[in-house]
Amino acid sequence: MKRKYLVVLSAAMASVALTAAAVALGDAGSGDASPIYGVKLPDGYRQWQLIAPAQEAAPLDELRAVLGNDLAIKAYQESTLPFPDGTVLVKLAWKHVQSPEFEPASIPGAATTVQVMVKDSRKYASTGGWGFGRFINGKSVDEAQHQTCFACHQARVQNHDFVFTRFAQ
Incomplete structure (x- = not known):
């Protein structure tokens, strides 16, 4: 007992x-949830596994890291397309700063955004099955910025289930 x-x-x-x-x-x-999609910052996302690092050139000049939940990691490892429902990708971004200790190296500066993609083929059927969220200091950005998310993904990576990031093995 x-x-x-x-x-x-x-x-x-x-x-x-x-x-x-x-x-x-x-x-x-x-x-705070993103306008249009209602996407929120996922619980514990900063402990998720790295999918790939990235560097964004001017005008943004950012260092980025894309993380994924367990479903995302499994889909990448098994080359599964389209990604399964429940896949969540999170992109962390920081200003690109030259290292003060070693000139050829870069270090993250101030955080700029956290961007989230959530796969739910029914809920987000009109946007390729993906919902989008963009956050600055934990707060969702305005609707106008969210209106550009799917259009950019559709124009450039429709053949990769609307996802830019490739797995860094």
Whole structure:
């Protein structure tokens, strides 16, 4: 009986902790969501696996890292296209800064944006199955910027399920 009580208590405490974390990160309905798509910053995304680094040239001049949830990583590893529903990709971006210690090297400067793509072929059928979110300091940017997301992906990477990033093996 005591063991059963401890198991139930542990499960309840874990549930409360997860709910608190979700609320703090805006995943329990109280957070900022992107206009048009309703995409939010996913819980724990900064601990996800790296898919690939990238560098954006002028005018943005950014260093970027694309991370993926477990479904994204599996799809990349198995060369699965289209990506399965539930795939989430997150792009972190920072200003590109020259290293003060070693001139040929670059280091991340100030954070610029976090961009999110969520695959849900029913919910986002009109945009190739993808919903988009772009956040600055944890807040979603305006609708006008979100209106350009799908058009850019459609024009350039329609043949790769609307995803620019390739897996860095």
